[in-house]
Amino acid sequence: MTTATEVRLGAPSRRPAFSRVAWLAGGLLAAIPVAVTLFWTGLNHDVRFVLGCLRTSDVGPAGVFVHRPLAYRLVLAPTNLVSSETLIRLGALVIVALVALWLRAALRRPESSLVAAAVGLALALSPNWDFLQPEWMAGVFATAAVAASLWPKRLWVGAVLGGLGLALAVLVKYTTAPTALLAIGVVLLVDRRRALWTTVAAVPIGLGLFGLAVLIEPREWRWFHEFSVLNGASPLSGGKIDVFDLARTVMNEALQNPLFALLPVSVVVLLRLRRGWWVLLLALGVLGVFTTTLLQAQWFQYHLTPLLPLAAGVWALAVGRWYTEHGRPPWTLVVTTAILAVIEPLAAARSEQWRDNHQILAYAGLTGLVVLACVVAALESTRGSRRLFAIPVLVAVAALSVQVWPSSPYSFDFGAADNRNTDRVNTAERLVTQLGQVREQIGPDTEVLYIAFGDVAYFLGNPTPCRYPSPVFLQRSTDIPAIRGLVSYEENAACLTDPKVRYLVYNTSWLDLDKLEPRLAQEVRETFDCSNPIRTTDVEVCPRRQ
Structure with a gap:
């Protein structure tokens, strides 16, 4: 039986025959980069900064200043009980896996397994500098908020649980508010009523939790006001609005993350299947993340972290929906992803001087490839074989693994381009x-x-x-x-x-x-x-x- 939600989304009545062999192959391939991050990579220096402050100060997590809000400090505080970075990462990966499974159960869509797996893997294989950062944590909470809002049968339960997830997505850094808005947009596309009540619930929950934080540690109110003063480059503190550096940050993220680079192509594929105002919601969400990055003006690529699981989810939805409708993958999107999954790590492995000397070529080449792929995807035939689902699964895993390999630098040619894993x-x-x-x-x-x-x-x-x-x-x-x-x-x-x-x-x-x-x-x-x-x-x- 087709549910009311599926009718609203224009879902097909048949379910795709996604191959179990494809899932097994994809899982075995994904185990390699996950193991690399788990047993070798360790935590990034910013997370160690927070943990070092929490562990060495005698005033406790509520009263110590680590340049992060109380919600973030409290989430990381239990790691004080664990000395092994492998165990800390393992705990985070278990949480990501549970959130991905929850999302799969909540979406109730033919493509839900593929979308949930892509989102979960994008979070699990986030670049080392992104992993466990507030922006990454906001992405986890936002994903949980989507699942929490859509999964329970009772509307009020979903609204409260989803509202809590949205509130936490904001409170871990405040500038992560656009991540919560992205989650609201996803819920809105599935169920407008649930999106409304989840948003309504998030406001008092968020304000209440912030008030509780100030009650626990009154300095939190003072620090809340002083965060922007500490960042003298921000336009909010008198700094300039630097659109050029924002563009460089976005381009460097695209040069390191194939699925993020191909978000426009994924959108073109989905537009061929379902037109609508969802494109406007997506554009506004991306613009919101870009805006907070611009206002922070520090040009750390982890400020774009929430867009990585979003791009992975949109890519997976495009591939899964096309496969469901036409019995074959959207080859333009899949082949272009495979090309970037090979070229990007090879280019990033070159010396910093080489990358700096070839930055214009890299920018122009990537832009041209994405534009060409958009055009070809708009004209792609819908005929083809039904037995090739394993290829996009393996390609997606390879693409999501690009930034966790030992040779991968933090950026192609911008901030910390000389700093490899x-x-x-x-x-x-x-x-x-x-x-x-x-x-x-x-x-x-x-x-x-x-x-x-x-x-x-x-x-x-x-x-x-x-x-x-x-x-x-x-x-x-x-x-x-x-x-x-x-x-x-x-x-x-x-x-x-x-x-x-x-x-x-x-x-x-x-x-x-x-x-x-x-x-x-x-x-x-x-x-x-x-x-x-x-x-x-x-x-x-x-x-x-x-």
Whole structure:
């Protein structure tokens, strides 16, 4: 029997004969990159920053400042009980798998298995710098919100559960609000009534949870206002609106993620099957993510993370729906994806100098390929074999795996283009060895003052009495003098002379003492003796003067 939802969506009455062999082959292929991330890659330095601050400060997750909202800190806080990054990743992957299965059960569509698998794999194989970031977490919560809204039979249950997912998607960073809007758009296409009530429920739930956060830790309200001040490049803080750098960020993401690059082609394929206002919703959602990226003006590609599972889901829907309707894959989309799945990692594996010298060629080539694929997809014949479902499954897995291979850099030619997955693993191994030796030398329970990026605290592990384990306010004040008038700046500065601290752990490449406010630089030099520090590649450890 065809459900009312399927009638609204224009679903065909027959179900596609998706091959079990194809699923098995795809699963075996996907196991390889998943294993790479699980047992080799480790966590990214931003997540280590947060975990390092949570683990070394004695004020607890509610009161410690990590440049992330309380909701995000509380979600990561349980990982303090686990020392293995493999187990942390495994826990996250289990959650992603459960959310993907929930989405499959909720969609009740012939293509639901393919869509849910693509979305889940896009989250599981997110680039290392994206994994467990607030934007990634927002994508998980938004996907869960879609499933929660559509799955229960009772409308009010779906509205409450879905509203909670939407609220959490926003609260993990606030600038992730467009991710919640993307989820609302998906629900809207399936069931307008549920979309309305889920949105209505999300507003009081979100406001209530934010109010609870402020009640738990009153500083959260102050930090909420100060987040934008810490980012001096943002147009909200007087910075310029840089559309060119936004375009470079988007193009670099496309050069690293084939399914993201081919989102326009996926849309063309779907338009041949079902025209409608859903295209406008999709465009508005993508524009929303682009806008928050523009306003943050930091040009980290992980700001685009929510668009990766979206693009994967749209790609899978296009392939699955075309297969359902015509008994064959949309070959233009599949073949173009296969081409990018081969070319992109080969190009990214070249030297940074080569990539920089060929950036115009890469941009123009990718743009031309996408435009050509859109034209050909619009004219593609609907006739063909019904026994080739395994090919798009394997192609999708290969495409989603591009950014997890050891040779993959963070970007093609923009931010951190010289930083490959291998480099990050090697850096982590060096920090583990060198800072482990420092910990043995000064004692694991000795309290220290960190003037260092948070991953130094993560690898060293020594406690600090400061609620700002990594002094972001002090570090940013060297470039943004306005920060020196903030209450949190003075609160952070007070840690410099805390009598309980026995050593200064100083990351010389992260903060230049000569650029600090003179009185603070003098306090540091008078309090700690850095004439003969314990040196490692990344830090100097200076004892307190007697």
